Amino acid sequence: MTAAFRYSLLTTVILLPLALGATPARAADCEIKLGMVGPLSGAAASWGIALRSGAEFAAAEVNKAGGLPVESRKCTVSVISYDSKYTADGAAAGANYLASQNVKFIIGPVGSPEATGIKPVAQRNGQITFNTAYAKNAIEPNYPLAFHGLSGPATWAPPLAKAAKEKFGFKSIVCVAPNDQGGTDIASVDAAAYRANGVKASEEYYQRGTTNFAPIIQRILNQNPDAVDTASSPPADGATIAKQLREAGFDGVIGRLGGPGTAETIRAVGSVEKLGNFYWLEIAPVDSPGVKALWKEYQELMGQPAPSNTLVIPGVVSARLVLKAISKAGTTENAEKVAEALRSLAVEDKNLGKGEWTGQKIYGINQELSFPVGMGVIANGKNLGVTMIETATSR
Amino acid sequence: MHGMISAAIIGIGLGAQYALLALGFTLIFGILGVVNFAHGGFYVVGGYVAYWVSAALGLPYPVAVLAAVIATAALGYLFELFFIERFVNDQLATMMLTLGLYLVLSTAIVVSFGPESPSFSFPITGSLHGKGFFIPWANLVVLGICVLAIAAVYGLLYRTDLGRALRALADDRAVATALGIRPRLLFPLAFALATALAGLTGALVTPILTLSPHVGDPVLATAFMVVILGGLGSVIGSIVAAFIVGLVESYSSIYLGGSKGALALFVLVLLILAVKPSGLFSREVRQA
Numbered sequence: 001m002t003a004a005f006r007y008s009l010l011t012t013v014i015l016l017p018l019a020l021g022a023t024p025a026r027a028a029d030c031e032i033k034l035g036m037v038g039p040l041s042g043a044a045a046s047w048g049i050a051l052r053s054g055a056e057f058a059a060a061e062v063n064k065a066g067g068l069p070v071e072s073r074k075c076t077v078s079v080i081s082y083d084s085k086y087t088a089d090g091a092a093a094g095a096n097y098l099a100s101q102n103v104k105f106i107i108g109p110v111g112s113p114e115a116t117g118i119k120p121v122a123q124r125n126g127q128i129t130f131n132t133a134y135a136k137n138a139i140e141p142n143y144p145l146a147f148h149g150l151s152g153p154a155t156w157a158p159p160l161a162k163a164a165k166e167k168f169g170f171k172s173i174v175c176v177a178p179n180d181q182g183g184t185d186i187a188s189v190d191a192a193a194y195r196a197n198g199v200k201a202s203e204e205y206y207q208r209g210t211t212n213f214a215p216i217i218q219r220i221l222n223q224n225p226d227a228v229d230t231a232s233s234p235p236a237d238g239a240t241i242a243k244q245l246r247e248a249g250f251d252g253v254i255g256r257l258g259g260p261g262t263a264e265t266i267r268a269v270g271s272v273e274k275l276g277n278f279y280w281l282e283i284a285p286v287d288s289p290g291v292k293a294l295w296k297e298y299q300e301l302m303g304q305p306a307p308s309n310t311l312v313i314p315g316v317v318s319a320r321l322v323l324k325a326i327s328k329a330g331t332t333e334n335a336e337k338v339a340e341a342l343r344s345l346a347v348e349d350k351n352l353g354k355g356e357w358t359g360q361k362i363y364g365i366n367q368e369l370s371f372p373v374g375m376g377v378i379a380n381g382k383n384l385g386v387t388m389i390e391t392a393t394s395r
Numbered sequence: 396m397h398g399m400i401s402a403a404i405i406g407i408g409l410g411a412q413y414a415l416l417a418l419g420f421t422l423i424f425g426i427l428g429v430v431n432f433a434h435g436g437f438y439v440v441g442g443y444v445a446y447w448v449s450a451a452l453g454l455p456y457p458v459a460v461l462a463a464v465i466a467t468a469a470l471g472y473l474f475e476l477f478f479i480e481r482f483v484n485d486q487l488a489t490m491m492l493t494l495g496l497y498l499v500l501s502t503a504i505v506v507s508f509g510p511e512s513p514s515f516s517f518p519i520t521g522s523l524h525g526k527g528f529f530i531p532w533a534n535l536v537v538l539g540i541c542v543l544a545i546a547a548v549y550g551l552l553y554r555t556d557l558g559r560a561l562r563a564l565a566d567d568r569a570v571a572t573a574l575g576i577r578p579r580l581l582f583p584l585a586f587a588l589a590t591a592l593a594g595l596t597g598a599l600v601t602p603i604l605t606l607s608p609h610v611g612d613p614v615l616a617t618a619f620m621v622v623i624l625g626g627l628g629s630v631i632g633s634i635v636a637a638f639i640v641g642l643v644e645s646y647s648s649i650y651l652g653g654s655k656g657a658l659a660l661f662v663l664v665l666l667i668l669a670v671k672p673s674g675l676f677s678r679e680v681r682q683a
Contacts, residue, residue: 041501042609045510179654206653209613211604212412214405214534215648215656222398222649236512240605247522247531267514268605308511 029073032332033080034059034319035103035127037094037118038110040083044234047110047259050307051132052081053298054315055107058323060301068323071330077323084109086182086234088117099125104335105322106130107149107315112138112182112232119143128335128342130318132311134186134232134258141365145339148359148368149314150283153186153257155358155391156373157193160257163375163389164279165197168253170226172200176216176241177231177258179205186232190257194229210237217244227253235261235309239268246274256280262376263308273381282374284313285388290351297351317349317369343367401528402645408534410641411541412600416614417621417633418548419592425628426565426585427483432493433474434618435611436500437467437590441597442606443504446515456518460598467594468587475586483582497611504608517602533603540599544592545634551588552630561585565628624664625674632676639675640664 036055038048059077067074082097084090091114098106105128109118112135122129123143130149131138139148164170175191177183187203194201202223206216220228228245230238242254242265254277256262262280269275284291294316298306306312321342326332329341343366347355352371359368374386416438423431441463448459474496482488517533552558560581563571572578601610621640625632643663648656667675 041505041510042612045505045607045609049510204653206648207657209616210653210657211610211613211617212409214408215402215645216653218398218401218405218645219649219652236605236607236610239512243605247520247533248529249522249524264512267512270514270516270520 029067030070030075030332032068032070032075032077032105032323032326033098033101033103034077034322035094035098035101035106036079036081036108036315037084037091037098037106037114037129038081038108039086039114040081042085042234044086044111044259046235046261046264046307046309047132047311048083048086048108050260050309050311051108051110051315052079053302053307054312054317055079055319057298057302057306057312058316058319061297061320062323064301069327070332075332079107084114084118086111086114088113090114091118092121094118095121095125095127095129099127104128104333105326105338107319107322109133110311112185113180115146116181119146122146126335128322128339130314130322132314133182134189135181136185136189137363139359139363139365139367141363144365144367145335146367147318147339147342148363149318151358151368151370151373151391152362153189153193154362155368155370156281156389157189157257158196159389159391160279160281160373160375161190161193161199162197164227164253164255164257165194165199167279167377167379168227168277170199170253172202172223172225173227173229173255174202174204174220174223174225175229175231176204176206176220177233178208178237180208183208183232186258187229190229190231193257208234211240213237213241213244217241217248217250220245221248221250225252227255229255229257230261230265231256232258233261235259235264239264242275242278243268243270246276251276253277253279260310271381272378272383275378276381278376278378280376282376282386283310284352285372285374285386286310286376287374287386288388290353294351313352314369317352317371320349321345321347321369347371398527398649400525402649403642404528404530405649406642406645407638408530408538408641409644410638411538412596413617413621413641414634414637415541415544415592415596415599416618417625417637418545418630419589419596420618421622421625421628421630421633422548422589422592423586424622425630426561427475427479427582428486429479429483429489429493430486431589432490432615433496433500434493434590434593435613435615436497437471437593437611438597438614439504439601439606439608439611440470440500441467441594442515442601442610443508443597444594445598445602446513446606450513450515456602460595463594463598464591467597468591471590472583472587474590475583479586480579480582483578497615501608501611508608510608512605512607515602515606531603537599537603540595544595548588548592549630557581557584620664623674624667626677627674629674629676632674636675 082094091109112133115131115133175187177187191201325341329337355371358370360366376386377384444463445459448462625636647659
């Protein structure tokens with residue numbers, strides 16, 4: 001072996017790894033941790049689990065495509081979740097836990113108490129949040145890192161109340177919900193929307209944690225309403241209320257202009273036929289080709305069907321948008337830069353189509369993701385499907 | 396007037412369910428001196444066993460209820476034998492053990508059955524309607540079974556040798572042991588009896604209301620309130636307190652609304668405890 005050959009070999013051995021390191025970006029270059037905060041246990045667990053599934057699907061999409069380009073790097077995406085148990089303190093603790101894991105981007109939380117609890121803590125920690133709460137202060141100008149992953153009641157309640165009244169012709173309604181912010185902020189907006197459409201509406205609130213609603217049902221029946229709206233009652237509560245209403249002989253219309261929970265309601269009552277007349281908010285037009293394609297893609301990528309709770313949709317859309325903004329901002333660390341990128345991004349999702357940033361009129365800040373919603377109808381025991389409802393812009 | 400009758404019927408129905416729940420809770424405290432924080436977990440397990448037996452195995456509902464009772468009794472027996480027994484005199488340790496068991500049970504159910512409520516209905520539907528009131532037939536059946544269960548537990552405790560032995564252990568464990576009564580044999584049996592009652596309640600009540608993995612949380616809170624009001628360890632006290640709580644909850648919720656009704660209930664409980672801190676039917680409980 002000549003000296004020249006030995007020199008060449010040594011040079012090759014030293015320089016080859018460097019040369020490989022200089023190749024175009026690879027997925028192993030960095031890791032982005034998406035946080036997820038929401039109820040993973042308790043009566044609202046199906047909401048949190050659905051939202052988490054959405055975030056995990058969006059992460060899996062990116063990873064399958066080879067990672068997320070961030071400047072010259074390609075990053076893998078992982079999801080770290082935290083069970084905030086639908087409580088304000090749980091959500092605040094979740095933000096701090098995720099901060100300790102260096103998580104800057106959080107999908108969630110789900111409910112109004114959680115949104116109230118997480119906003120100041122996440123702002124202090126420099127974390128972007130994407131809550132799906134229906135609180136009247138789900139986002140605020142004071143907390144510019146807080147975004148809203150779906151339209152709130154003030155946006156969808158007026159057109160849905162109108163459509164429900166036109167469909168079923170009821171003249172009086174009772175809106176029933178838990179007596180905390182997660183209930184009152186929604187039921188009061190629903191009731192106002194019904195009143196604006198000429199329906200006599202009253203509100204009934206119950207202690208969260210109630211399991212047997214018989215006294216509440218009796219109180220509702222004493223008012224002899226044409227319809228009852230379970231608003232933002234947790235899915236299990238809403239289902240029990242519907243079941244006990246029907247058992248008590250109430251044959252009027254039951255509505256659900258609040259969080260998703262139709263599947264649980266049908267299961268609790270026993271069947272679509274027994275449910276009779278029912279209408280509900282779908283946070284996306286689930287019968288549209290785009291959403292149907294999403295379920296198919298989910299099944300193929302995750303190897304199992306998506307959760308039946310439709311909160312999976314804002315989970316997917318929010319996570320996709322955050323990842324897009326990270327890529328555009330070119331940073332995995334600076335949440336403020338990513339927030340700037342988010343605000344400048346056109347709202348468009350491959351499954352939901354075009355949306356917009358709204359919220360200025362209602363919340364004082366234009367950080368709400370708005371897409372058309374859906375209204376599902378069961379009439380005379382037959383499921384008529386979900387129709388798309390265009391919402392009035394709240395910009 | 397119709398409203399008053401209706402409220403009374405609803406209150407009695409609620410009271411019956413609370414009584415069944417509280418009975419097992421107070422038995423464990425009265426006999427073992429253990430506050431069983433897993434009581435709600437046994438209620439949920441009872442519901443899911445009944446659901447699984449009737450839905451997955453296709454067996455009749457009464458068989459499913461029986462299976463739930465046996466399963467929760469067996470689980471309670473084993474848990475007491477292998478875990479509680481070793482720390483039965485250490486209230487802090489037993490509290491942590493039962494809390495831990497509740498977390499294990501509820502998480503295991505989420506993993507096995509998922510977080511959402513399954514379709515689980517009582518086999519008898521419809522309601523008895525009168526002038527201004529109604530009562531679902533299912534609630535009447537539960538009420539009947541509740542009365543039978545209370546009578547059976549009462550008979551067991553006050554009319555059998557086993558009951559006398561259990562009461563002796565509750566009164567003074569040292570003396571009872573000196574007289575030849577064996578706690579190691581009887582404590583698991585008492586625990587199993589109590590958890591079987593929780594399982595029975597779960598199997599009966601969850602198809603009427605709803606079945607979900609964490610429905611045991613509020614159940615534990617209710618049972619706790621009832622047994623404290625009745626006097627920890629008092630069987631009669633728990634039963635009377637359960638019906639008081641049921642009736643107050645019913646009247647206050649119907650006439651004051653869900654929020655003020657709950658407030659009225661807690662204020663009443665607070666006032667009673669302020670006057671009689673050891674509960675309505677308190678007795679010289681536990682020496683151990």
